[in-house]
Amino acid sequence: MKTHIDVHSSVDLILEGEVCRNLSAAQLVEKALERKEGQLASNGAFRATTGKFTGRSPKDKYIVRDPEIEDKIDWGHVNQPMEPETFDHLFQKVSQYLRKRDVFVFDGFAGADPAYRLPIQVINEYAWHNLFARQLFVRPNKEELKLHKPQFTVVSAPDFQADPERDRTRSETFIAISLKHRIILIGGTRYAGEIKKSIFSIMNYLLPEKSVLPMHCSANMGPEGDTALFFGLSGTGKTTLSADPERSLIGDDEHGWSDQGIFNIEGGCYAKCIGLSQEKEPQIWNAIRFGSVLENVVLDEEQQPDYADGSLTENTRAAYPIQHIPSARIPGVGGHPKVILFLTADAFGVLPPIAKLTPEQAMYHFLSGYTSKLAGTERGITEPEATFSTCFGSPFLPRPAGVYAEMLGEKIAQHHVRVYLVNTGWSGGPYGEGNRMKLAYTRSMVKAALNGSLEQANFTPDPIFGIHVPDRCPEVPSEVLVPRNTWKDPKAYDAKAKELAQRFQENFQRFTNINEAIKKAGPQVD
Template identity: 55%
Template sequence: MSNPALAGTGVETTAPIHSNLTAAGLTAFALQRGEGRLSADGAFMALTGQHTGRSVQDKFVADDPEVTNEIWWGKVNQKLAPEKFAGFVSRVQGWLGQREILFTQDLYAGADPAHRIKVRLVTTNAWHAMFARNMFIRPERAELDGFVPDFTILHAPEFEADPAIDGCRSKTLIGLSFAKKIICIAGTSYAGEIKKSIFTVMNWLLPARGVLPMHCSANVGQHNDVALFFGLSGTGKTTLSSDPERALIGDDEHGWSDTGVFNFEGGCYAKVIKLSREAEPQIWAASHRFGAVLENVVADELGNLDLDSNKHTENTRSCYPVEFIPNIHVGGQAGIPKNVVMLTADAFGVLPPISKLTPAQAMYHYLSGYTARVAGTEKGLGAEPQATFSTCFGAPFLPRHPEVYGKMLAELVAKYGAQVWLVNTGWSGGAYGTGKRMSIHHTRALLRGALDGSLAKVEFATDPFFGLAIPKSVPGVPAEVLNPREAWADKAAYDETAKKLVSMFEKNFETFAGAVGDDVKAAAIKSAA
């Protein structure tokens, strides 16, 4: 039977449909249906089963003839024949139509009305609907009348794809068609797939409009000075942008147009493993209240959270509306960025805690997207750090070629004179296992200097291995911390480790060296002759 809540989704059903319920209604259904339980503070706790993170290898893009020449095909965007995609969607639509209950949410992506899209989610679980309601922008009630989605998400976490029929790799399939404007998620309960599928859509749509989509957090100071924070998972992007002295625009996804920066989302999706009330009070408080959704977080029988436990995964998450942060920038829009911060958690312990980048270096490090992961943060990692290069700090979500985004960033930085910084939140005084994690107090002191303009005026020295400009002195930060080599007791070991990382940068640069200008090639990290 047709239902306005399912218009444009291709799903037909006689079952009850609960459309645009608030957190209270969704929580009541989720508890009634046994989808999870409440923490002692009222947050809804869900377990995602086998999948506790994104299924990168199971993401496929329909090879529609209208878009095939513009897509960055490969490991990130795997081809799915249009007829396979259509068959998969049809099977999921039929499966959803046979469920005993469905939940829908009508939401926006993009705080700037000039560049936002309308999204309709259809799902079988109340807690997934609440996740989407937290993460995207919630329209006013009057705006829901006659809501026509630009993109539809069919969310079927219990449906199993069939590689023989659907042309996929496993029983999990995240399929997306830019031409048909449909996203179909099956075989995984990890809610991050919902969020990131729409981020991929925004990364597709906005460059054609002259807007740079970015995997970054953003905040704004008292003088309307906007700062962007790029970084992969575990680098401190959410933590450092949630600054009590600055208003949060958003913690993960933004667009940069000629009128300024705007948040794609209406919520935050924070990693909470080992979350500290003292070091991260805003995120801690937001995660300990009704309306938050906690994924794979451990609690005792009374619901008291154990945020240090990785029983289910290191990738424990808290999802909450952005207004749970006390000092948000209302409206999710602000002006042109004055500072751009690129974060890396260097587990080799050889990069400086902060360095000032030239425009050419900025594009190089943006395309490099470096961090280093260690055992405990991902399955299958050994004792040695593992370098990770994710172009534009978000390769899994880039449907277009990386050079498209890199060129746009370089042009915007040059046009508006933004200062770019590389900040290492990783290790100091030695690699992981020998050195110590960079003090968050030191990192915050360095960022304060960068954002208030004082750091740009100090004297800098050039690092011999990476060609980075390092400040010689910063109030509140020991000199030996500023120069990473001085923090190592064994200087020869530092030199050897630095050379090893340089060679990794060189190898990674080969993948995009042919698509950049001579200035970026000259700024690339390279071994001494």
């Protein structure tokens, strides 16, 4: 029997295999085990491996160059163009590939706020990918499911590989977004994170048109209703630091900021697992149970997860519904933030572990988005690599950076938000010489920033970076707060700090038509 699935008013999939719609987590686990897609870990989570692709493939991501969006996209190495006929050709090939295969369909939403949520549909070749989608996005109730009409569809066929010569792709892998057809086509990669991030890219395109700022950040809320945002790239600590037993978790990775406040774009969490321990991260540890997905985590002979083993990748992951976090706020909405923290994993080891930013410095560092890509988070990354990712989310921003930066600047000013830069990276030396900042210290600094006690310190501008460094923080040794004091050789620190400052300056030259006060808010070095 043939099944037609409408993915757009003029496009549909014709399927002759079994179509499994909106299965429960238990049903999807059963299907995945039956199809030998993975195995159960001792904690009840479903564990799968993704082969050679254990992170995103940003060089294989495309946006279809339709006339309707031509002047709205920031075309370049992040948003690579694909011709409409190339996309149509690929869609037909993927359709033929899936025609006689069983597929799994999830209907849900991106966006916890009903006023701004996007109805989505995810069609998967793998049962465990559909479980991933079910746990990561917002799940509808029975009444919402009856009325559900998807406005965007993801079609994921991991085992279909493109022919670069015939299909005009860079490699066998592709993540192709058609804003006209409202379809995301994924092939040639088993890494489930591509599903999640492609929807985030769509929200980054759509939400500004509704005067909503999309943000690559986590968010939580204190007992008094005070909301905080944690910006940062993968591995900088968004999930870990926002999972605070003393605060309610709104979401761990993607949010929108509307005129009413903050809302989570997702319905689940996607935590890095490397080095995970029950002692340091009890909420995440306990969240990984039946219904969760473990990605590329090594299991021992008793099928217990070995979170210290990075032999498959440093980018081991766990996906679980946000309800697995006891303090989760359901639905994932909150008020306007009081505090924003920019998280950076500084591989140079020269930025202070926490510093206060002026409004101009906040805009400078938001546009700069300095951090380190950590091993495994992207294809080809094997050790920390210094990078600048505009708005702390450059790989997912279809529009020019100024669109997002201007919106953030307006909201910071309107709501009188305090902004801090937090270095979760190295101290006492660069990567390979120094040590990663102790999580206990970072937690204490974040707590002090959120409850306002950090404001009791005396702040001194850093002589190179200009950001304002506190002289004390509860439960943190004072010498840790000034990075130069943690290096054995202060002159080596000075040289490395100037090297990073020059990188900041070189990177910022690409921004034109920027307010002069913002330009001068960056590091000053000849």
